Structure formats: C-alpha cells, structure tokens
Amino acid sequence: MVESIFDLPVEKQIFYAVLGFSWTVYLWEAYLSYRQRSIYRLTTNVPQELGKIMDSETFEKSRLYQLDKSNFSFWSGLYSETEGTLILLLGGIPFLWGVAGSVMTRFGLGSEYEITQSLVFLTLATLFSAFTGLPWSLYNTFVIEEKHGFNQQTIGFFLKDAVKKFVVTQCILLPVTSLLLYIIKIGGDYFFIYAWLFTLAVSLVLVTIYADYIAPLFDKFTPLPEGELKTDIESMAKSISFPLTKVYVVEGSKRSSHSNAYFYGFFKNKRIVLFDTLLEDYSPLNKTGEPQTEQPEAEDAPNESKAKPKNKKQGCNNPEILAVLGHELGHWKLGHTVKNIVISQMNSFLCFSLFAVLIGRKELFVAFGFNDSQPTLIGLMIIFQFIFSPYNELLSFCLTVLSRRFEFQADAFARAMGKASELYSALIKLNKDNLGFPVADWLFSMWHYSHPPLLERLRALGSIKQD
Numbered sequence: 001m002v003e004s005i006f007d008l009p010v011e012k013q014i015f016y017a018v019l020g021f022s023w024t025v026y027l028w029e030a031y032l033s034y035r036q037r038s039i040y041r042l043t044t045n046v047p048q049e050l051g052k053i054m055d056s057e058t059f060e061k062s063r064l065y066q067l068d069k070s071n072f073s074f075w076s077g078l079y080s081e082t083e084g085t086l087i088l089l090l091g092g093i094p095f096l097w098g099v100a101g102s103v104m105t106r107f108g109l110g111s112e113y114e115i116t117q118s119l120v121f122l123t124l125a126t127l128f129s130a131f132t133g134l135p136w137s138l139y140n141t142f143v144i145e146e147k148h149g150f151n152q153q154t155i156g157f158f159l160k161d162a163v164k165k166f167v168v169t170q171c172i173l174l175p176v177t178s179l180l181l182y183i184i185k186i187g188g189d190y191f192f193i194y195a196w197l198f199t200l201a202v203s204l205v206l207v208t209i210y211a212d213y214i215a216p217l218f219d220k221f222t223p224l225p226e227g228e229l230k231t232d233i234e235s236m237a238k239s240i241s242f243p244l245t246k247v248y249v250v251e252g253s254k255r256s257s258h259s260n261a262y263f264y265g266f267f268k269n270k271r272i273v274l275f276d277t278l279l280e281d282y283s284p285l286n287k288t289g290e291p292q293t294e295q296p297e298a299e300d301a302p303n304e305s306k307a308k309p310k311n312k313k314q315g316c317n318n319p320e321i322l323a324v325l326g327h328e329l330g331h332w333k334l335g336h337t338v339k340n341i342v343i344s345q346m347n348s349f350l351c352f353s354l355f356a357v358l359i360g361r362k363e364l365f366v367a368f369g370f371n372d373s374q375p376t377l378i379g380l381m382i383i384f385q386f387i388f389s390p391y392n393e394l395l396s397f398c399l400t401v402l403s404r405r406f407e408f409q410a411d412a413f414a415r416a417m418g419k420a421s422e423l424y425s426a427l428i429k430l431n432k433d434n435l436g437f438p439v440a441d442w443l444f445s446m447w448h449y450s451h452p453p454l455l456e457r458l459r460a461l462g463s464i465k466q467d
Helices: 010-042 056-089 092-106 114-147 155-186 188-217 228-239 318-333 336-358 362-367 376-387 389-416 420-433 442-448 454-466
Strands: 221-223 244-250 261-264 270-275
Touching (some): 010 389, 010 442, 056 114, 056 420, 092 114, 114 155, 318 389, 318 420, 336 389, 362 376, 389 442
Parallel strands (some): 244 270
Antiparallel strands (some): 221 244
C-alpha cells in the first residue's frame, strides 16, 4: 500500500507539496487557455456589437494570430513545467551548485568563498536558462511573429541582441546579488530590514537610469522634433502640472511593428517615450519606399532589421496620440505609479521578513537536496520561488484586478480632459495594429487581463460621451 504523504519525513512533504502546487497552477493555467482557445476557434464571424469597429478581415487576422500564440504558449508552458519538474526530481539545483564548487576548486578557492560560488552558480543557471529558452524565443519571433507580419529582425540582429541582453543582465545581476548576500550575512538580527532597503535602493536606481543608460544600448532614442505634436504634448503636461523635461521617439520598428508609449523618471525630471510605430507620421510601415531624407548609420544599415516598406497603415494621428498620453498621464496624476511602488515594497518587506524566519529551517534545504550545507542564495531561491509560490499566485491575481481598475480610472481621466472620442478611436486603431482579439472568455480574462477587454473600455468611454 502506498504510504500517505503525511507519513513521509517533513522535507519530503515540503518537496512534494511544492511540486504538486506547481503542477496545480500549470493545469489551472492550461484549463484557462483551453477555454480561450475555444473562443478563438469558434468565434469566426465578427459579433454584431463589434461590426462598427472591426472589419471581418482584421477580425480573422487577429483570431488566427491569437490562436497561434495560444498554441505556442501551451507547448512552451508544458516544456517549461516538465523541465522544472525534472530539474527538481533529478537534483539539478544541488548538482549545479556542485559544479560551481568544482569551478571554485580549480581556482584554489574553498567553500568559505560562498558568495563567489553563488555568483558562479548564478552565471551557470542563467546560461542554462538562456540556451534552453533560445529555441522557443526563435520560434516565437521568426515563425509566429514573422507569419503575422510583426517581426522586423534578422537572425543576426536577434542573436546579437540576445548576447547583449545576457551580458548587460549579468553586469547588473552579479554585483547586486553579491552585495545582497553580503548584507544578509553581516546584517545580524535585522538583516532583513537592510536587505529590503538595499533592494529598494537598487530598484529606484535602475528605474532612474534604465531609459537613459540601459535602453539606449538596445534601441535608438531621438528627441521628438519641434512641431505641433510636441507643443501640444508639452501644453497638456503643463495643464496637469506634469514635470515633463523631454519627449523621445524610440526606434521600436527595427524589432517589431507592435506599438507602445510610456513615461519614466522621478520627481521633477519626467520623460515621455513614444514608439515610432505608434506615430502615424513616423511609422516605417507607412512609408512608400521613396528615398529617406536621413540615411541610417552604416553599422545599422544592412542587417539590423528588415526595414521593408509595407502597404499597411499603422499608428495614430496627433489628437489620438494626445488621448493615449492623456491616459498615461492619468496614471501619474491619480497616483497609480506611486501606489504600485508602495504595494511592491510592502510585499518585498513582508517577503524578506518571512525569509528571516524561514532561513534557519534546515528541512527546507534538505527537501531540495542540500543535506550538508545551507547556502544563502539557495535559501533565497527556495523560499522566494518555491515556498512563497501560493502567496505569489494570489498576489498576482489581486494586482491584475487592481490594474484593470487603474486602467478604467486612467481612461476616465483622459475622458475628463475632453479626449473621449480620440481615445475611443485610438484604442480601436491600437487593437487593430497589434491584432488584439476583442472577444475573451470571462474566466481567462478575469485571471490574466491586466487591461480591461477592448469592448468594456469602449463601452465606458461611449457611455460618458453620451452623458
């Protein structure tokens, strides 16, 4: 007779509980995706309520795009879950820690150099993750995104970009991790407070420097030229006391024809970034193939991206762009950005506090194959990634619900600025440009959508317009 899980040693109970919860979450996600895929398969005609905002050709394109993405997500998710399970069952984590120790021994360093061994382990783990994830990323970019007209990259540019991302990530990750481990080791009884303050400082610094020093390593940022659009953006920002200092256009089109906009910066130094694909007058997809007035630099020209002119109208006109920015500025004016930071840091402090309570429990380490040592980095990994996983799932759902509420409020802010009709048409254009499918299963939408479905946003804007 098979013994009950409760008859097993506590470390085995922990291990199988973690494994069981991971598969429970996966099966739940797979069920939700199955429901949504059924919507994609069965909804082949434009619903009557969408007839005025979406033509049948675009509807079919978006349906097939989202169906392909959903199928890809199913197989990549199954692979990821299976890989994670095999790593745990076969002792992949202690094995890689041992490999890192062997590397240390080759350089004459012993187990007392735990932080150095942790950095070697982290480098090996991220390399493994990068290599196993590469085929999936290639397929997503050069099969799915290519098939549906979004990919603008060549293989050479993609691989160069991937290497650059890995190097930049390591340059940030390794020093931050070493300092965090050092703080935990020397921090005494209140190390969790110091560790939390350190991660808070790091996150604020990264947010501050990202767009100025990190993002330009990957994309070209140019100031928005003087003209009506820039003047109107500055006037709108001034009208709500938004401390705007610069407006940039980022060359997102060399990677993808998806569009976006965001702002960043702290205190009195805010910047707005617009993707070139968002701007009707700048989008390369709207160019006719005539000689450009400004030629790209030689090193960027031949193989950075395909740069093929296409007969596809994309982007928003100036009033619609102002409406989109009105929505984004609404997030700032209504304090959504600050609220999200506060929630994130409260969660971080809670997690470090619980980590301080659990880090001394030897059975947590034994459960994952560490019988003779309790490395701090492994403790962080076990507790934050595995032990906290039920809490993380619940928090993620709550934040998704909160995000939808914030989106409605930001829409209402733009509407109060007199931009309801422009935002209405912009949302339709952006949905079309990005091939968003406007029909969603209610349960899938509730669990996954950080933004309300298109129809719900349009109804909210439309009802106010009538009012």
